[in-house]
Amino acid sequence: ANDELHERIRAAKATLGDRVVVLGHFYQRDEVVQHADFVGDSFQLANAAKGKPDAEAIVFCGVHFMAETADMLSGPDQAVILPNLAAGCSMADMANLDDVTECWEQLEELYGTEPDADGRVPVIPVTYMNCSAALKGFVGEHGGIVCTSSNAATVLEWAFERGQRVLFFPDQHLGRNTAKAMGVPLEQMPMWNPRKPLGGSTETELLDARVLLWHGFCSVHKRFTVDQIDEARRTHPGVHVIVHPECPMPVVDAADSAGSTDFIVKAIQAAPAGSTFAIGTEVNLVQRLAAEYPQHTIFCLDPVVCPCSTMYRIHPGYLAWVLEELVAGRVVNRIEVDDSVAAPARVALERMLAAKP
Numbered sequence: 001a002n003d004e005l006h007e008r009i010r011a012a013k014a015t016l017g018d019r020v021v022v023l024g025h026f027y028q029r030d031e032v033v034q035h036a037d038f039v040g041d042s043f044q045l046a047n048a049a050k051g052k053p054d055a056e057a058i059v060f061c062g063v064h065f066m067a068e069t070a071d072m073l074s075g076p077d078q079a080v081i082l083p084n085l086a087a088g089c090s091m092a093d094m095a096n097l098d099d100v101t102e103c104w105e106q107l108e109e110l111y112g113t114e115p116d117a118d119g120r121v122p123v124i125p126v127t128y129m130n131c132s133a134a135l136k137g138f139v140g141e142h143g144g145i146v147c148t149s150s151n152a153a154t155v156l157e158w159a160f161e162r163g164q165r166v167l168f169f170p171d172q173h174l175g176r177n178t179a180k181a182m183g184v185p186l187e188q189m190p191m192w193n194p195r196k197p198l199g200g201s202t203e204t205e206l207l208d209a210r211v212l213l214w215h216g217f218c219s220v221h222k223r224f225t226v227d228q229i230d231e232a233r234r235t236h237p238g239v240h241v242i243v244h245p246e247c248p249m250p251v252v253d254a255a256d257s258a259g260s261t262d263f264i265v266k267a268i269q270a271a272p273a274g275s276t277f278a279i280g281t282e283v284n285l286v287q288r289l290a291a292e293y294p295q296h297t298i299f300c301l302d303p304v305v306c307p308c309s310t311m312y313r314i315h316p317g318y319l320a321w322v323l324e325e326l327v328a329g330r331v332v333n334r335i336e337v338d339d340s341v342a343a344p345a346r347v348a349l350e351r352m353l354a355a356k357p
């Protein structure tokens, strides 16, 4: 049955030609990745969506916030299609506009809005790409910027040039790991709990803060542990441990290096044959790398296979369906961000695309 599905996908793509481009995130399953015209991390896919002005449709094999971003960066007449509308992201759902607005109002009351002698405003909002378009819009409207896991340090530097502090959401781990690597002490990174007044901190703690962390996390990456790293080092002496910065801080500290999915791919590509890697990220990517680079030993740190369940919702059956609908002249599962949200969100996205290391 799968052979037939793949044949249908190939046939539909052949009929559509350059009218369609299929983008696939690194975490997509192999049955989907094999049909992607471009595979990459979330930053690369945002750029890819922007760079395909001739395609009528962009079929985005990834999760909802990525498709929203692609819609905001692509041309107004281009349709962005998410093959399964149920492909969301639990981390993105951990910050909503109401809670962030409420937090912002409390911070404005505490810090005021006047810049300091160096012209830096009291606080700059920074959002991880993994959030709704509404939050990207909020950030754009309040002088802030979007980041991905591949440019978080560059973006935080951008923010510290313009602000005395940063409010970072939704992923506490990416925020903490990145700021810590930049030398921000942990005591100056309180976590904001939207259920408590002043986020659960004292006024003094908030006045001293450099980075206010939201309480979100990735349910896939929070599974990795220091014990798994110790075990990998015991069973594979000389192993190189690389983890994604969505992992908790002790795990990032115990690893040899940490970086985005693209960083992980490039590290493996650059290694001499016969290297051994234990990887702390989504298992579909790790297993594909193990198959693509048989000259190395590559395994997932977590022995219990745990895919990102929402990425996995993009089944080749859905891909075949949306492509065949396009052949029939119908656009299904279109993701469209209203311009009132997209306009400010685009400002925050463009700031990110322009922020060079």
Ligand code: 13P
Pocket (backbone or CB within 6 Å): 040, 041, 042, 043, 089, 130, 148, 149, 150, 218, 246, 259, 260, 261, 262
């Ligand atoms: P990157 O593709 O930026 O590494 O992000 C990983 C991820 O969790 C996407 O949801």
Ligand code: SF4
Pocket (backbone or CB within 6 Å): 063, 088, 089, 090, 091, 092, 130, 218, 219, 220, 221, 282, 308, 309, 310, 311
């Ligand atoms: Fe969201 Fe984590 Fe899945 Fe990425 S891996 S889409 S952050 S749940």
